[in-house]
């Protein structure tokens with residue numbers, strides 16, 4: 001009788017052990033597959049289209065200007081199609097492993113620092129809950145904006161306007177050089193002239209872009225971390241100088257979708273699609289998202 005009870009107990013314990021072992025194995029396998037898919041997601045690059053706007057003004061649109069209505073239609077299209085506009089800081093944070101990115105991120109940028117970025121674009125960014133980087137040219141602000149300010153058609157942003165944009169919380173200010181936004185200054189934008197001595201080139205960049213960083217720091221209280229190459233003219237030798245000046249992201253004009261990883265270097269040389277006002281919103285978005293379908 002005693003032996004019989006012991007035997008039954010032994011069998012019960014054996015079954016219990018088998019159940020516990022099976023459960024552990026199941027949980028182990030589930031856990032491992034979850035970690036595996038999280039690692040897979042973390043390693044998968046995030047496709048990022050970047051839009052490059054310039055002027056936003058009434059009248060006939062051009063290759064570098066859209067009407068406020070076109071900009072409104074674009075932002076509405078992006079919102080309706082599940083895009084979330086991200087900031088440069090969010091992208092930098094992502095590469096450093098500090099935050100995640102939304103499902104369909106898009107970066108919105110405006111170049112050259114037109115006053116209408118404040119008067120026409122900012123209210124639309126607010127309406128559609130979106131963010132943008134506005135990259136300004138120092139000499140345009142200092143000379144042209146001061147001489148003829150606040151025309152929505154053609155004026156550039158004054159230093160006060162730039163500070164107002166930054167204070168809106170919707171706009172990050174980018175550096176578009178102090179006085180290298182020209183094709184007639186002996187070089188194309190801030191590109192290196194063929195045969196130019198590397199040290200001379202670095203000195204020229206440091207003088208001009210360094211001055212712009214100082215000016216912006218003076219007027220905003222902090223210096224930008226985004227640099228937009230004028231005319232998308234990129235010389236590889238500019239990269240170490242821009243890093244030295246504190247930039248964490250650079251913008252070009254090559255039109256293709258970017259792949260964002262956890263490596264901070266992937267933010268150097270981001271490609272952008274120029275939003276020509278000669279396209280309808282539908283036509284432009286077709287171009288912007290053409291390659292996206294392959295990457296998602």
Ligand SMILES: [Zn+2]
Pocket residue numbers: 111112176181230231
């Ligand atoms: Zn420009």
